[in-house]
Amino acid sequence: MLTFGQISLGDARSYFITTARNDLGVIFATSAAGATLEPVSWISMRCTKTGQLEKRKCAKPDDL
Secondary structure, eight states, X not given: OEXXXXXXXXXXXXXXXXXXXXTOEESSOBOTTSSBEEEEETTEEEETTTOOEEEOOBOOOTTO
16 A cells, blocks of 8 residues: 655546655555565565565654
8 A cells, every 4th residue: 555645647547646755655565475564664664474675665654
């Protein structure tokens, strides 16, 4: 699951989006192994099954 901001409408079939703000980015993800990923920093998440790190731009919740 991803939170993003819309920059502009592209053509009839596309949009331009951004995750540049701190509150935008990945909030839920599944690893290549099929397990849940948990955030460990703003740029990486760890697989709960294998412990392997995967690069993701994580969203910082508004309440933190």
